[in-house]
Amino acid sequence: MGLVAVRFDTGGEVADRWGDALLDAGAIAVDVAEAPSVPDVQMVLETEPEQVLPHWKGARLTALFEADADIDAAIARAEAAIGQRLAPHVIEAIREDDWVQRSRDQFRPVRVTERIWIVPSWCKPVEPSAVNITIDPGLAFGTGTHPSTRLCIRWLDANLRRDASVLDYGCGSGILAITAALLGAGSVTGIDIDPQALNVIRHNARVNAVRGRFMRPRSLKPRSFDVVVANILARPLDRLAPQFARRVRIGGSVVLSGILAAQAPALVQVYARWFNIGIWGGEDGWVALAGSRRNEHGR
Structure with a gap:
């Protein structure tokens, strides 16, 4: 399958916003890496009163689109969301297998806790006796x-009890659902709006010998879970x-992440x-953020 990549450098403090805007505009994946070409200057963005986002020196973003996507329209939509013009950029046609190889070159085994390692599917486990989560990210986040x-x-790792039912909402590569399963969860369910992500998580589940149910939100029937992680x-x-x-x-x-420290108080108040x-x-x-569900009497 042919793909089109849009590549540009920007200040690290706005990299996540550009990534979100491009995904909203139709990108099927966005890769963020360090950009040594961006000058080493202090750059801070205030998006809300007294909210200062953490910043990097610079970031290089590569947004991936389907070959038949309207790139100019997507860029225009992202610019409107951000409120500024896209930096000088390169647009190139690439093969999907080329993109996958570039992505692979960035990932190595990562130790997350004393006993848990994340291991790309093309690498050997560093500690075979550990809880090794084998991940092939493909075109999915995680x-x-x-x-x-x-x-x-x-x-x-610290809190999940064995046999718990777990819902991973926005599962991406499935890394959290698979982690829960390998830690002894009784059942795991993964939800994502992206069909490509669901293909990736099903593949990753098979590689890890994990059984689970992975679907789009509208397919999830009414039921409750012991743990919802998002x-x-x-x-x-x-x-949500x-x-x-x-x-x-x-x-x-409930376990919530993808949250900047300055955003936490407002979300705590909502939940x-x-x-x-x-x-x-x-x-x-x-x-x-993590919390326990109260009953109707507040206990």
């Missing part, structure tokens, strides 16, 4: 390298709060309507 993913894995972004987490309240059984847990919730941990400006 390789264990981002702080938000690591925070969720650490929560699962590593997405603050804005959709805000919108009432749904997660229905999905978590009384006494069960406090149904959960006893607070900041569970943080790394590099990112935090994970």
Whole structure:
């Protein structure tokens, strides 16, 4: 299958916003890497009063589109969302296998906790006796390298009880659902809006000998879970709060990540309507929230 890549350098403090805007505009994947060509200057963006985002020196973004996508329209939509013009950029046609090889070159085995390693499918485990989660990211988010993913894995390692039912909402590569299964969860369910991500997670589940149910949101029947984990972004987490309240059984847990530290207080306030919730941990400006579902009497 042919693909089209849009590549550009930008300040690290706006890299995530550009990535989100391009995904909203139709990109099927966005890769973010260090960009040594961006000058080493202090760059800070205030998106809300008194909110300062963590920043890198510079980032190189590569947005991947289907070959028949309207690239100019996608860029225009992303620019409108960000409120500024896209930096000088390169557009090139690439083969999907070329993209996959480039992605592979970036990933190495990563130790997340004392006993958990994330191992790309093309690498041998560093510690064969550890809990090795074999991941082939393909065109889906979730390789264990981002702080938000690591925070969720650490929560699962520290808190997940055996035989628990787990819903991974926005599952991407399936890394969190697979982690839960390998830690002894009784059942795992993964939800994603992207059909490509669902193909990736089904492949990754087979590689890890994990059984689970992976589907789009509309296919999920009404039921509650012992644990709902969502590593997405603050804005959709805000919108999903009432749904997660229905999905978590009384006494069960919700784990939320993909949240900047400055965004946490507002989300805590939203979820406090149904959960006893607070900041569970943080790394590099990112935090994970965790809480237990209260009953109708507030207990």
